Amino acid sequence: MASWLFAGIRLPLILGAAALIAYAVFFANPYDLRVLTLCGIYALLVLGFQFVFGHAGAVSLAQATFFGIGGYVTGILATRFGFPFLITFPLSIAGPALLAVIIAVPVLKLEEHYFSLATLGIGLVVLLLAIQWSDVTGGTNGLSGIPAIKLPGFAVVDRRSVLWFVWGMVAIGCLLAHQVTRGLHGQAYHLMRENREAASSLGLNVAELRFGAFVLSAAYGGAAGALMAHVIHVVSPENLDLALMVTCLTMTVIGGRTRIAGAVLGATLIVYLREWFRVLENYYMIAYGTAALVTLILAPYGLVGALDRLRAFLIAPARAAPPIVPAPLMRTAARDASVVAAGGPLLTVDNVALAFGGVKALDGVSLFCNQGEIVGLIGPNGSGKTTLLNVISGLYACDDGRVTYLAHDITREPTYAIARLGIARTFQHIHLVDDLSVLDNIAVARAGIDGGGLMQAIVTVGRDRRLDAARRIAISAADRLGVAPVAMQPCGHLPYGTRRRVEIARAFATGPRVLLLDEPAAGLNEEEQRDLAERIRTFGADGITVLVVEHNLVFLAALAERLICLDRGKVIASGLPEAVRREPAVIEAYLGLEAGVAELALDEPP
């Protein structure tokens, strides 16, 4: 219990919360109670916004719209049809969520700016509807006389009850957010934010993750809007407009984009800033905007992040973690054991062609890999090696040709599906989540493989067993790559060679049949290279097929059973390493030496 309390900045936050509660109970007058209630409503709004903006990393400008729709649904149903709270509230959540579902598919496909503008456009259309469709929405003045919350048995009428009710909702919202963003699911979001390609190539369905975040944000927005309608008894176009969106953004940025405490802190602080600065009368918005801007510049992770940093600065963290029992790595279910048993090649690339603009990056490349083979793919810069890996792993769609894996045509499969089938890869540029430990960075590889997703994350009670299971597999993978000793350290400060091994361990943790490694030896010193080569050799012994893209022929010398050499998008040599290395075409490509041909007269006077 004590360790839980003292972890991170929990203690100051809990004390702060306790102080606020004491204030609310003993000292607050009705006006203060109203202000505190508003803090709760905005906290709920921001919690929702954090899903799409903080966790999914998409700047949605529709959050205020969802808030307003929630308010209007409550307002319309309550004042015109007299429906009770228990009906209007769920509908106020479902309405915005339904809208989100409808617009999600086309909108989430859009790139950054376009996505933001599309969400803004939707918001503006809804705003106009709210103003123009006055028969239903009450036009510019909106709807008034929205009744207080009535539950069967009692009415939530006086300000103190309203306060507890709203904050009770906030507590539920926090719990739900906690369920969704902790554990394996939360780490999946973190990796997705860091680099979408790395996430997809580990089997994470990025589109699905973003969809879930978007719909959740809408649901929270609707709930907050409905509560607002009951609290102030009025809903008007002001509940939908851009000013509210900016407020929501400000609260999120200042509090902290991904931390639950940040939502509460940001909302409370901004609401109170407005109250305090109100003293300055006309100048208060200027002061508040300036304060927000200063915080944005000085505290990039929001105030909660700043508090974290302060704590880390003052108190060195004590990392005594309980030992984790490693679990054996289960290979991805072999769908076609028969194919493998027959001895056919596991992976075949058949006449693949891909052009960028006018440049032929791949020009009819064909190759194959047998099970358990370690094949080296070599070639000078720009020969198409990484492009080929991208085609195999699904990041690029080739113009022509086929990629076959376990007798299935995977040419047009999406990246995450290919990863789930059992093809894992690493990248030239390492994308790890610096803030997470080595162990968790590796564990996230199971998020896409072990299935589950949003609904499962929500209903999981207590410890996230999937995370525990993932960590057991992760420690096993870490051990294979020799990084188990640093498993609990955050990745940010580790030396390059170690980070490289963590990345390979992460790919390994998906339990692949095929491992595509992109220049794993780059940046490693001789000893690290020897060590890595040895470890990769053990993969092959385990029956994993490894295709290694490398420049470094010394590294490959001891490792590869076969070499394939690319040059300018074509295969120019293929076979046993010794033979390929002495092949004139290969030597020419690498060194410019032309064996047996007269030397070019470069050093003669012109």
Add this chain to the structure above:
Amino acid sequence: MSDVLEIESLCVAYGEVSALNDVTLSVNASEAVALVGANGAGKSTLFKSIVGFLRPRSGRLHFLGQDMTGVSPERRARLGLGYAPEGRRVFPGLTVRENLEVAVFGSRAERVQRLDQAFALFPQLAERQSQLGWQLSGGQQQMLAIGRALMGRPQLLLLDEPSLGLSPKLADEVLTAVKAIVRQGTAVLLAEQNVRKALACCDRAYVLEIGKVVLSGATSALRDTEEIRKAFLGA
């Protein structure tokens, strides 16, 4: 012969990752020096440090006798440092002519004169004056990048992997220009993976391996040595 570029015990790191370890090299006023090494050896890192995009952790970097610590990239360029980076990086939306003009900080007359000189060095560029940067082929872009770097009349030209993505014939055309450039008064530091071609057009060479200089000397002595071959092909 004074040193145009003097580097001593340079250490450069990306965060915790050591990219250059205790590198010492120099370039004199009228020579072409080759920097060879495999991918990841640190050639581009060294160039970025000379240009000023990376701050070294320790060591000395003197250009034209002046300490370059804290000097911005644009200032170094104005002092006489020309840079033709890996991947060419011509300005895609500017024409050939504009790519060259934008690099001159002098009078209009000077601009015209230097343009003529650039076209004399690379006639192919003259033929394509009004074509946009992105429309040029790889070889033409390489010529343009070098021409652009020379427009400022630099004392030292940093050439990063000019033969990348070019056919052998085109690479030869480009590298032939190196000797002419040195004769015109600009020292050259050439980074290349293609060892043969690099050694053929330079006077001296350094071999870089995982951030360290492992071999150096006159190219006539290094050419076709077993060590060079071993370093690249492991045989």
Add this chain to the structure above:
Amino acid sequence: MTLLQLAINGVALGAAYALIALGFVFIVNATGAVNFAHGDLVMAGGYVAVGLGSMAPVPIIVLLPLVAAIMFAIGIAFSLVAYFPLANRPPSTVFISTLLCGIVLQNLFLVLFGPQARAAPPFIKSGTVHLGAIEISIQALGTLAVAAVLIALQYLIFARTQVGRRLRATAQDRPMAQAIGIHASAMIAATFGAGTALAGIAGALLANQFFVYPTGGIPLSVYAYIAVVVGGWGSIAGAVIGAMMISLFQVVVSAYVSYAVATGLLYVALLLIFFFRPQGIFGELVQRRV
């Protein structure tokens, strides 16, 4: 009203929108940042014109150079606050900082000028000119003339001068521009200055007919954003064409339905463009020359 008359009105309004979109796309190109306070800077130009006009009651045509100079300085100051401190952060952070600056600006206007709408002096004088069956206000003619001159000037500067070439080079590849001796930060600050000056001029021209008020800039920021998206992100010609399309759409459609509905249809049209042609109407047609 005949369709031709509507079209003329649309083009006249579009001239002002084009200036706004032009300034917006400069900043987008130079920094990759979406300046959501751009519309508020347009209002700032209007207010500057109002302020100057109250001090010296001369027509706008005389005040424009002064407005431009003041707005240029404001643009540089703006970049120092909203952009440079955050240059190394993800672009969404700059987006937010501009939103916050917008709030500060809007309330600054409120404090300095009050909530009521203000009008700036006319371009030369009020009144209309008749060309056959077509009627066009002198203000609109003046706006068209100024916009035409500025767009031509912008083209000349970018295409023919060293400064223009350096601005384009910085926008296309900032590190490389530095490596050939260009002072990139100065170029970027100048871009903000120029973009803001254009916004301010548009504001001064619009302020006579459409009035300035503290929150008047918000829809303008949205229109600029739409124009640049519709025209193809980063394309200067596209931004101008996009702005024209928006104003024509607004003017023509709101002759048949209410202004509010016309605006709503505009946003719906925008969303349809997204779904069917995400790269913008001119995304591929107009090459990114600048």
